[in-house]
Amino acid sequence: MPDPPPTALLTLRGIGKSFLGVRVLDGVDLDVAPGEVHAVVGENGAGKSTLMKIVSGGYAPDEGTVEIAGEPRVLRGPRDAQRAGVGIIHQEFNLLPERTVAENVYLGHEPVRRGLVDRRAMRGRTDRLLASIGETTLAADAPVGQLGVAQQQVVEIAKALALDARLLIMDEPTAALADHEVELLYGLVRRLQHRGIGVLYVSHRLTEVFDLSGRITVLKDGRRVTTVDTAGTTTDELVRHMVGRELSSYYPQRARPADRGPVRLAVRGAGNRKLRGIDLDVRAGEVLGVGGLQGSGRSALARALFGVAPFTTGAVTRDGTPVRLRSPRTAMRAGIAYVTEDRKGEGIVPRQSVLDNALLASRAVFAARSGRAARTARVRDLLAAVEVRAAGDDQEIRFLSGGNQQKVVLARWLALDPQVLLFDEPTRGIDVGAKSAIHDLVRRLAREGAAVVMISSDLPELLGMSDRIVVMRDGRIAGELPAGATEEDVMALAVGHATEAER
Numbered sequence: 001m002p003d004p005p006p007t008a009l010l011t012l013r014g015i016g017k018s019f020l021g022v023r024v025l026d027g028v029d030l031d032v033a034p035g036e037v038h039a040v041v042g043e044n045g046a047g048k049s050t051l052m053k054i055v056s057g058g059y060a061p062d063e064g065t066v067e068i069a070g071e072p073r074v075l076r077g078p079r080d081a082q083r084a085g086v087g088i089i090h091q092e093f094n095l096l097p098e099r100t101v102a103e104n105v106y107l108g109h110e111p112v113r114r115g116l117v118d119r120r121a122m123r124g125r126t127d128r129l130l131a132s133i134g135e136t137t138l139a140a141d142a143p144v145g146q147l148g149v150a151q152q153q154v155v156e157i158a159k160a161l162a163l164d165a166r167l168l169i170m171d172e173p174t175a176a177l178a179d180h181e182v183e184l185l186y187g188l189v190r191r192l193q194h195r196g197i198g199v200l201y202v203s204h205r206l207t208e209v210f211d212l213s214g215r216i217t218v219l220k221d222g223r224r225v226t227t228v229d230t231a232g233t234t235t236d237e238l239v240r241h242m243v244g245r246e247l248s249s250y251y252p253q254r255a256r257p258a259d260r261g262p263v264r265l266a267v268r269g270a271g272n273r274k275l276r277g278i279d280l281d282v283r284a285g286e287v288l289g290v291g292g293l294q295g296s297g298r299s300a301l302a303r304a305l306f307g308v309a310p311f312t313t314g315a316v317t318r319d320g321t322p323v324r325l326r327s328p329r330t331a332m333r334a335g336i337a338y339v340t341e342d343r344k345g346e347g348i349v350p351r352q353s354v355l356d357n358a359l360l361a362s363r364a365v366f367a368a369r370s371g372r373a374a375r376t377a378r379v380r381d382l383l384a385a386v387e388v389r390a391a392g393d394d395q396e397i398r399f400l401s402g403g404n405q406q407k408v409v410l411a412r413w414l415a416l417d418p419q420v421l422l423f424d425e426p427t428r429g430i431d432v433g434a435k436s437a438i439h440d441l442v443r444r445l446a447r448e449g450a451a452v453v454m455i456s457s458d459l460p461e462l463l464g465m466s467d468r469i470v471v472m473r474d475g476r477i478a479g480e481l482p483a484g485a486t487e488e489d490v491m492a493l494a495v496g497h498a499t500e501a502e503r
Contacts, residue, residue, distance in 0.1 A: 087160025097145030270314025289466025403434025
């Protein structure tokens with residue numbers, strides 16, 4: 001007789017949850033086997049975060065049962081979940097930067113000898129724990145505040161394993177990682193699998209979902225739509241389950257040659273501490289994509305064009321008129337808008353309202369009180385036009401989904417009627433439905449005569465949205481590619497395997 005299947009690490013049956021009468025989860029079933037990576041996907045608002053909080057003890061379900069390793073559990077809080085062997089790695093880390101790796105890993109359950117913390121034992125245990133997951137370069141006595149994002153993520157995982165976690169929840173684990181750090185995470189997840197640890201993997205990045213998971217559960221409007229074997233499905237099928245349409249409708253139609261107007265922004269021989277010899281033209285009506293590896297100068301280019309870290313050499317013209325972009329204020333007055341890649345750190349003021357966030361640029365450019373009521377009315381119209389979903393424009397923006405926060409930022413800039421828009425990772429951390437809305441808006445702005453520069457590390461997005469692509473490498477433009485280029489074309493320029501002259 002074949003061996004019976006191993007007992008599931010996690011079994012959820014009929015999970016339901018409501019807040020203030022609003023149903024956010026309805027009859028959700030899910031299970032995770034030992035050594036399995038089970039991905040959970042869905043649009044923002046699908047119920048993913050609420051489900052993860054139930055598994056990790058943050059919320060109690062209104063209906064349904066939670067079983068861990070075959071035993072029914074009532075998780076009255078995160079500590080109950082930890083005792084049951086459940087660990088969660090949040091997108092935003094919960095570490096003490098002034099303490100060491102070992103002190104963070106064993107925080108709250110430090111080894112004690114003769115009534116004192118046994119620091120030698122704590123360092124030794126941390127070293128062995130890190131070695132067990134293949135991390136041999138991270139020192140137990142290193143201050144966490146001096147570590148990179150990827151290493152801090154390793155510390156978070158080690159914290160969970162130090163509490164004997166058998167099931168790890170990873171919530172958008174690559175959102176803050178550079179491209180090369182994502183591969184390191186892949187290796188770490190696979191080593192956890194080999195140890196028999198189950199992983200619930202929540203991500204908007206479908207490439208990662210297909211690379212890592214064995215099964216995928218799709219949530220929509222609080223319900224489980226389907227659970228599929230990853231090897232037996234396609235990206236198109238998954239997107240159809242998530243949003244009800246094919247992937248082919250993701251990207252709006254590109255600009256035709258007749259749609260492109262005069263040069264809105266021209267850069268000649270420009271450079272600064274991070275950039276050299278930048279020559280660039282962006283025309284009205286087009287989306288110019290900017291690709292390249294992390295650190296290649298993509299974001300530095302956007303920040304120079306917006307006056308955050310200005311060019312110190314070269315020349316810039318706007319509609320043929322020379323301009324000196326010495327600060328964001330001068331860039332805004334020149335009709336240039338900038339949607340930063342760091343939405344939480346630089347794009348929004350979390351504890352201010354939706355309306356206050358949308359008015360930030362207008363208040364910076366138009367300091368006078370006269371016309372304030374008209375500007376406020378226009379911003380409200382724009383918030384409605386980009387379809388921001390919020391309880392009201394007085395709601396704090398931190399309570400909105402990532403896609404809706406991004407729409408508020410867009411409304412802020414549209415209030416200035418910009419002629420040049422700089423988008424740096426415009427859809428990072430946003431679900432597939434909201435991405436499509438952002439893509440449509442970007443293309444609509446181009447059709448209305450704006451010149452758009454769009455930086456993206458998501459190659460399908462870069463290829464699907466761009467009318468032309470320039471690829472950065474080592475602070476320079478390595479080459480230009482036409483619409484219809486392939487991922488291989490972009491990467492060849494990005495890593496230096498081809499030059500513009502060779503193409």
